[in-house]
Amino acid sequence: IETKIPAQSREVWNKHKVQKFSTAEEFEEKFISHVEWTLARSLYNCDDIAAYQATSQSVRDNLVIDWNKTQQRQTARDGKKVYYLSLEFLMGRALDNALINMRTDTSTHDVGSTDETLTKGNTSREMIRNAMKQLGFKLEDVLEQEPDAALGNGGLGRLAACFVDSLATGNYPAWGYGLRYQYGIFAQKIINGYQVETPDYWLNFSNPWEIDRWEIQVPINFYGYVDRSDKEKTTISPSDWIGGERVLAVAHDMPIPGFKTSTVNNLRLWSAKPTTEFDFAKFNNGDYKNSVEQQQRAESITAVLYPNDNFDQGKELRLKQQYFWCAASLHDIVRRFKKNKKPWSEFPEAIAIQLNDTHPTLAIVELQRILVDLEKLEWHYSWDIVTKTFAYTNHTVMQEALEKWPVGLLGHLLPRHLEIIYDINWFFLQSVEKKFPHDVDLLSKVSVIEEASQERYVRMAFLAIIGSHKVNGVAELHSDLIKTTIFQDFVKIYGANKFTNVTNGITPRRWLKQANPKLAELISETINDPDDDYLLDMSKLTALSKYAEDEAFQTKWNDVKQFNKLRLADLIKHLNDGVDIIDREHIRNTLFDIQVKRIHEYKRQQLNIFGVIHRYLSIKELLQSGASIEKVAERYPRKVSIFGGKSAPGYYMAKLIIKLVNSVAEVVNADTEIQDLLKVFFIPDYNVSKAEIITPASDLSEHISTAGTEASGTSNMKFVMNGGLIIGTVDGANVEITREIGEDNIFLFGNLSENVEELRYKHQFSNPGLPEGLVKVLNALESGAFSPQNSSEFRPLIDSIKHQGDYYLVSDDFDSYIATQDLVDQVYHKDKKEWLKKSILSVANVGFFSSDRCIEEYAETIWNAEPVKPE
Ligand code: CR6
Structure with a gap:
């Protein structure tokens, strides 16, 4: 490789070759020098933001050394180069990911962790956590300072x-x-x-x-x-x-x-x-x-x-x-x-x-x-x-x-x-x-x-x-x-x-190891892979299959899920101005049902919220007919319905769906009569770093696009990788997810893509009458039950189904959606072992969806x- 530096000067360069930090001690030294020199701050005014900056600068120094070597090596070897042109890179945060991916060769210098509660398996991240503690900071708090690099839509x-x-x-x-x-x-x-x-x-x-x-x-x-x-x-x-x-x-x-x-x-x-x-x-x-x-x-x-x-x-x-x-x-x-x-x-x-x-x-x-x-x-x-x-x-x-x-x-x-x-x-x-x-x-x-x-x-x-x-x-x-x-x-x-x-595919480093450290730890322990090699060869996960029905293991698996649900409950409380809508005591028996993705008519958040309204009306009906709350709970057990996602600023219908979710949440959450059987929450500002908390916490997630409209979907893969089950249509990558994890482990419903054209065509001429359940929902909407100030507020949503041809086939899939949700309740509440087995088998067979395979x-x-x- 060419250089302008004369041969005799190289010695000087080599003598002062920059070095990566590889011990906690060396990291601390770097950190402090960045606080002083890069940030021009000191011991007396180093806050969490400054600590984030100094840590990132230090880690970046290590990366840059490897970056330079990599570029030299790639130039020298002269293999074929690949350029990926994308107008969007939705990166999220970089620091935690760098700590997981980075090698610091800590074998001889690692100070080790004395704190039993810390996650094992990643020496450089643990080393930094300890060093940060020595320096007076908590790694988690420091990581929180980083803004998402949100250079993408979805x-x-x-x-x-x-x-x-x-x-x-x-x-x-x-x-x-x-x-x-x-x-x-x-x-x-x-x-x-x-x-x-x-x-x-x-x-x-x-x-x-x-x-x-x-x-x-x-x-x-x-x-x-x-x-x-x-x-x-x-x-x-x-x-x-x-x-x-x-x-x-x-x-x-x-x-x-x-x-x-x-x-x-x-x-x-x-x-x-x-x-x-x-x-x-x-x-x-x-x-x-x-x-x-x-x-x-x-x-x-x-x-x-x-x-x-x-x-x-x-x-x-x-x-x-x-x-x-x-x-x-x-x-x-x-x-x-x-x-x-x-x-x-x-x-x-x-x-x-x-x-x-x-x-x-x-x-x-x-x-x-x-x-x-x-x-x-x-x-x-x-x-x-x-x-x-x-x-x-x-x-x-x-x-x-x-x-x-x-x-x-x-x-x-x-x-x-x-x-x-x-x-x-x-x-x-x-x-x-x-x-x-x-x-x-x-x-x-x-x-x-x-x-x-x-x-x-x-x-x-x-x-x-x-x-x-x-x-x-x-x-x-x-x-x-x-x-x-x-x-x-x-x-x-x-x-x-x-x-x-x-x-x-999706990267298991961010979407498993980083987002769900507890599950990653349980996996590496169970399959005896202390160095996390499974993150490179996801077929190793199949070793989990043999524990699918092991009760002791199921308990551990469930504990991890509870931990993650509590973490999400904390986030929701924080986002809800400190008001807790989730009953912590019953969280183990509360199904977390999540749909987070861009708001789009084709993704059918409207079908989901109509389903929620249907459930609410049914609970009310039962109570009015004199059933006790315990009796009702048997039919409609505890559930929290969680939504999240952005609408394009100019997309009127999508914005109306967001408003509807929030209006339903207001009514349902305030209704003391139904107690905690149903809660609804819209998580504002869904982004990558929130996804890292939301994804591990799902019992069930919704991927319910009109068949043939969702090209692939990738959040479906993320949820499965974190042990959540899916309710979904036969669309996009749901098809291959079903093939990989087995059709017993996914809740599929709805019309198939080959029938969509014909169904749409029929809507133009005949009005076969809407399903009874959907009529109830639309009547409630029409009556202003969720918009007391303006009863016609949700008119456009009603019209799109009743009078504009129901392009996204909400009416055609409604009954089968509700029936499948009932089945979900059955398994989750009546047969928890079966549920956990499905969850474990899903993770065991999710390997195909690593982006490593894809690349x-x-x-x-x-x-x-x-x-x-x-x-
Ligand atoms: N909106 C698809 O809709 C797919 C991703 C990535 C989308 C989605 O199903 O998973 O691409 N399409 O392939 C476009 O952006 C055009 C998306 O993200």
Whole structure:
């Protein structure tokens, strides 16, 4: 590897080689030096926030040493590099995760834990906990200081975060590329039952996890026009793209440590800043203020994350974000490739780029532009390189989520790119016509340009397919669906082999070890794996199966669940202004029923809350008919119904569902007549760090989307990994979860995806009459029972079912949902042993859903990339 340092100076460098801390003593020294030097504070004004900063800086120092070594090793070995382009990385907190993943080689120096209650099995985390204690701090309190890095909306963003963890753990030479938004997903407040959004300025106290690379600045151009005045010219040069606006992309790196390996990969996030170029024309006109203002506009590009999940809003600034990020990343990737002086033909052997949804599709166009306009390579030769490099992951079949950009808008922002898109499309359509002559219909169906309405649009998913060598869905059912619905014509053109499946996964480091230390400890003890190797090889969990019916073990298993339920009860009390709604005494016999995820009609939180209302009305009916509370409790045992999740700020129906949940909670929780048989709570501001407390506490979680709408879902996997059972539809990854853990261990209900179309069709014509139970619920809503001030408040929810075709099939699935909930009660309350057995068997067989498996599949079947292991 090249260096500017002369050979004779290397000795000095080597003599002063930086060292990682590896003992508690060394950590304490580091910590204090960061308090004094980095934070300019001292013993006298070091609070928990400062302690968090100093600890993070110290841990980061260790990571950076391994980061540097990893980068050198990966460069020297020159294996294929993988780049994961994602507009969202929903990372959550970094410190605890780094403590779990980091190796400090503590074998000889570990001071060990004297506190019996501490969790064993992670020496570096325990060492830091002890050292913190020595320094006068409690690790848990210090960890709480860290704001979530919430640069994502939901599943797609969290998937990217799990992937970078698994890429590092698997020692793959892989970088993530994204945007460094100043504002992550908004913080959700609930005021009078309504969602109110407040900005999430997460960089408030500076971010110890990022390394600012002010030296890496990439100029990015927008607007302007392509000069074609020289009719003699046959090719276009970058200099022919004239005028417009220029901003700089600056790199910020986050180290991503692998688990039980010294590999530390990189997550590079770009931020926008003005160029130092000066607009002389404006200045000469005396318009100094205006020219400064225009420059300031640059920063707005990376100011905020768009808060929509599964919905395409089509705003110009969003397209600007996309190009800014794609161009900066591509420039960076190409620059690194060119250092090697390899021929361009080797680009696809050296580099794989994975597109996380269609958001980075412009990267395809940008690489073609780089090769043709800058490098002057022939069109088809370039296009061959491009298509061999890219692969595209689709995450939805829902029309409203599929990106399309008005041709006018795209051409205005990126004039040269629109030309290239037209050319890509022209060559593509030619090849289609050759294969299917005279099929004019087909040509318009697969064209990248949609011409159906007045406005013409660029269909990004089609462009992504055409520019990629592989297209994958995220669960088997979903991958099958895309082949028969939205992409069926492309299967006809390319054959089925271009389309594949990689079922999503989650990292067990964060979602088991970090979120549920008690369960992790019980597992490692039971399967005799003190070093937590099962976190790398989840098939080891199958050893739990033999204890599934062991009563002593079941008791321990249940104790862990109770501990986690108490932890959640504490959080709920805290969020409920100190008012406790959960009866601690009966918590063992109270079923925690949880649905936390983005609020969306297709995810059907409305079905869940209608079910809650149904239960409430039924309890009231029984009481009114004279039944004693004990008798009622036999039919409707204790249950806490917990909801959480954000709605897109402009999504009216989703916001109304949030209001309904809160209104129902108000009525039900205040009703002393039903005592504690039913409680309802909406957890405000659901995010990654709250998920780490919520997920381990579920007895039951709800994954009840209309069949065929949820591409995969990943929280379903998290709940199962934490010993919670699932009530769910035959949708997304629920299908494979059922296959892995066994159909006896999951509560499935509802219509199948193959019947959805027909059911919807029928709704248009006939009104077969709603199920009796649902009618009761809707009548109660209509009567204003949950909205005394405004009895028509929930009218739109009622109408969507009664008068607007019930698109999400709530009425079709209602009865089977209620019947299945009854079955859940039966097993939970009448046969606890059976319940615990199901829970244990679920965890024993959840291994398939580790994101490590998922990344291995991508590496083998899509990227053709190999790990680069440390010596
Ligand atoms: N909203 C899917 O809806 C899937 C994730 C990750 C989603 C969800 O079922 O688990 O992606 N889709 O693959 C999109 O974001 C478009 C999601 O998170």
